[in-house]
Amino acid sequence: MKLRSPVNDQAEITLPKQVSDLQKQFTGTVCSSRGDEYNIENNIVDLITQQKEFTLAQSTNHWTLTATLYEDLWRKRSLSLLTGEPFPIEKEKELLIDWVNPKPDGLYLDVGCSTALYARALKKASPKSTIAAIDFSKQMLTEARLKAEADQTDLYLIKADAREMPFFGKTFDGVVMGGTLNELSDELKVLFECKRVLKEGGVMFVMHLIKSEYWYARLMQDSAEWGGLQFWTVDESNKLFERADFTIEEQFTKGIVCFTKLSA
Numbered sequence: 599m600k601l602r603s604p605v606n607d608q609a610e611i612t613l614p615k616q617v618s619d620l621q622k623q624f625t626g627t628v629c630s631s632r633g634d635e636y637n638i639e640n641n642i643v644d645l646i647t648q649q650k651e652f653t654l655a656q657s658t659n660h661w662t663l664t665a666t667l668y669e670d671l672w673r674k675r676s677l678s679l680l681t682g683e684p685f686p687i688e689k690e691k692e693l694l695i696d697w698v699n700p701k702p703d704g705l706y707l708d709v710g711c712s713t714a715l716y717a718r719a720l721k722k723a724s725p726k727s728t729i730a731a732i733d734f735s736k737q738m739l740t741e742a743r744l745k746a747e748a749d750q751t752d753l754y755l756i757k758a759d760a761r762e763m764p765f766f767g768k769t770f771d772g773v774v775m776g777g778t779l780n781e782l783s784d785e786l787k788v789l790f791e792c793k794r795v796l797k798e799g800g801v802m803f804v805m806h807l808i809k810s811e812y813w814y815a816r817l818m819q820d821s822a823e824w825g826g827l828q829f830w831t832v833d834e835s836n837k838l839f840e841r842a843d844f845t846i847e848e849q850f851t852k853g854i855v856c857f858t859k860l861s862a
């Protein structure tokens with residue numbers, strides 16, 4: 599897999615395929631074509647050269663406890679709680695696979711992957727595809743590695759900032775982003791990056807939370823905004839997608855959960 603150096607956007611980094619084989623531990627360094635070097639520890643490639651400040655919400659994702667409990671305790675139940683009706687994780691994965699339709703030779707990216715739920719689902723649906731997953735939390739990537747190893751799923755796990763993605767333009771056939779939009783500090787910059795790394799006609803799957811219509815739920819969202827989360831109406835988030843030059847192909851909302859299929 600080819601990456602773009604985070605310090606020199608002309609320089610290429612080639613990741614050996616073994617890095618994605620999570621059944622075998624890989625620790626070492628990789629070097630860009632201009633000589634800058636990066637660590638790979640237990641298959642996680644670290645491309646963060648300068649850590650930016652985190653919001654409170656982002657900081658909690660750097661706690662080992664959050665990373666350990668996130669998927670099993672929260673994520674698997676979250677859509678049923680947020681939509682107000684039974685919404686099993688399998689239904690979300692079905693929609694993901696239906697809209698992204700991963701090809702055997704395709705290259706896909708999970709942005710702000712946390713424990714790489716979407717990345718694992720894509721790889722399971724299309725075992726010959728290549729999947730990269732990025733997050734700036736080492737703790738989340740460590741948990742993603744454990745879960746992918748248990749599922750016998752090969753993934754490239756990369757510690758990187760979604761505001762400056764370490765990929766060349768038009769690399770991916772699809773980009774997926776589950777719940778991350780609400781947590782970003784610079785959502786438009788990240789959407790521009792998603793558009794840049796997608797091939798022409800590539801697809802982007804976004805699941806995000808919208809502003810509630812109910813005053814009591816709005817009160818909770820307002821206090822979460824204080825911690826760094828953001829919520830938009832559907833129209834407001836659609837404007838963001840359009841500003842990043844995406845076309846909205848499909849969309850539906852249930853409760854405060856919005857699923858959108860975008861094309862580049």
Ligand SMILES: C[S@@+](CC[C@H](N)C(=O)[O-])C[C@H]1O[C@@H](n2cnc3c(N)ncnc32)[C@H](O)[C@@H]1O
Pocket residue numbers: 656659673709710711712713714715716732733734735738758759760761775776777778781782783
């Ligand atoms: C709500 S969680 C996403 C969950 C995951 N996509 C899922 O579907 O279960 C948001 C994740 O985005 C990561 N994140 C937030 N801002 C980021 C950024 N600028 N670059 C990389 N990761 C980021 C956080 O560390 C966190 O793990």
